[in-house]
Amino acid sequence: MTYKTTIEQTVFRFDDLKTLLAKATPERSGDQLAGLAAEGPVERLAAQMALADLPLTAFLGEELIPAEDDEVSRLIIDQHDPAAFSLISTLTVGELREWLLRPETTQRQLEAVTWGLTPEMVAAVSKIMRLQDMITVSAKRQVVTRFRNTIGLSGRLSTRNQPNHPTDDSRGIIASAIDGLLMGSGDAVIGVNPATDSTEDYIRIVSLLDELREKLAIPTQTCCLGHVTTAIEAIERRAPVDLVFQSVAGSEKANRGFGVDLALLREAHGAGRSLKRGLPGASIMYFETGQGAALSSDAHFGVDQQTMEARAYAVAREFDPLLVNTVVGFIGPEYLFNGKQIIRAGIEDHFCGKLLGLPMGVDVCYTNHADADQEDMDTLLTLLCAANVNFVITVPGADDIMLNYQSLSHHDAIYCRETLKRPPAPEFEAWLAEIGLTDRDGRLRGMPAALSHYVQDSLLIGA
């Protein structure tokens, strides 16, 4: 189907829905690289105007990636709940934006339409929303998940403590983890990106983190971010696996590039749940996504990178995850060129994920070849706190010495707590006080004896 808008006698035509979506997308280098972007701001506005007038039902009638070729497209069709959709089925994309912004549209209404919205509808409405619009709506949408604590409550901010080390050295990992705990970071998860992909190292790392958590009685969960197949093997060998991690993307082909499909994710989900390590009914999956992932494996089928990202959330929400994290600035400037593009993408991903019912976190980050710096991260972090983000990632001094990129520092978590008044998960907040890390007002104090004794006395598995 062809879509068109007329601006001052000039007619702009868009051949199909995916072209319309791509041309309506705010400027980013990845869509330019793919040759999908609008030619300039006027054509972009024309596309946004045509998109705003489009009824939401149009997204049920036109496929972006044919379902017969793609299991993610089939999943999106299967997930769609007509009863939930009936609440908004008469709206256009532009009217959906207005409905979302109204104060009468509260958590209850947003929750009710979660499975009536498709990733494409959510991506579409985000394209005609400013940062402030998206923050306003995201802040209303609370998504709460549990494993050993409660993540995502309004007005709180959890953190992933990411103690990576270039050679997965046990002592190095523990030193970074302790550094983060001393600054109150780690209630979303203490999670290591392994440098190697061997099952032995995976088991050593989860055992190491589990020992730390057990001995200090921390109400949190741990994770080694290896491939799901490694996690399944480790679970078979009875390793203490709290969360099962996987990177996912928005098409079957892109997921195959990550070495997974839906069947394998189902198997991993089942294996993780069989351990019953969390509270009853705990969510056990941890997914990471990021704009540009599909294009980088030539698996985007002419669809813009932000819509592909929202499609990845259909994969994530199939498995009731504890944590979903967009690694927004990691992929590099060929997809998100500078601080402005990274900031917008971070707010978009969080908004789209939340509307689709996901416990969204953001890795507020950048690489050294992108035109971005720590001040852009300050801006994104502050905006995300206003948007009620579930969690962010922190590393020692903002420098990840294994992945060679800059994320937030543990110090930034203190800024969120003490200046923006975002305490961590309630169970973790209580633990910080019990162990003596915080005073009665929740302010950080010095190092409690329990932590220094732990490092001094522990043999550290594999060290």
Added chain:
Amino acid sequence: MGRMIDARKATQIAPSEDEPVLDLRAMTNARVALGRHGSGQPTRAQLSFQLDHARAREAVWRSVDTQALGERLNRAGLSVIKVESQAADRSIYVRRPDLGRLLTPQSVDRLHKAAADSTYDIVIVVADGLSSSAVDLNAIPLIEALVPKLHSLGLAIAPVVLANQARVALGDPVGEALGVRLTILMVGERPGLSASDSLGVYLTYDPKSGTPDSGRNCISNIREGGMTISEAADLITSLIRDMIQTRVSGVALKAAVGKHLDSQG
């Protein structure tokens, strides 16, 4: 990197609060135990981080001095050919990885001319990639360590190709134009804050445009404090020996070597 101000040392002088110091710094090179003032890092630590970021940015945006590199290689008895990718400058290069994988027509002509005179087995390509510092510091010593080893394998080495605004896959059209069996491509890796001078090496047997990344073998983190020049030269030589025997490179190499050994045994 001896000139760098050490954030850890700087903050050791003045711990910011009365926190008992646990020696986390002895356990990792990560920026642990920086100290803090409220949510802020100590001033020295913050400025030191920004200096490291400035250096990393400089490594990305400064071009490799191909003139000086060429002269040093000439002095070592090696001739050079300069080529350019279709990415005209750095700003295009970082946005358009596709153009960084294609040669300009003039570059192809230069390579064809060189190939018309002689027959070569192998070419060393030095690509600026994302870190000029890595190339400036580590490429020449690695080439000097490698050349005698390649000669001892009986390989005819083409002039060293210095490639501007180049991605890894630019080694394929270079190898193709020269008609060689093997490409050794050295490239400046994306710089981190703590190491902005890492060199990566990619080996491709039978280089052809469109070779997938799974068809190459990669050795990364070659730098002072990472993999040493001599370790890297030994590893590259042994991989090349395997590739010549099996006529395979990439993920399939390990299996091919196993098969080759079986047929010998």
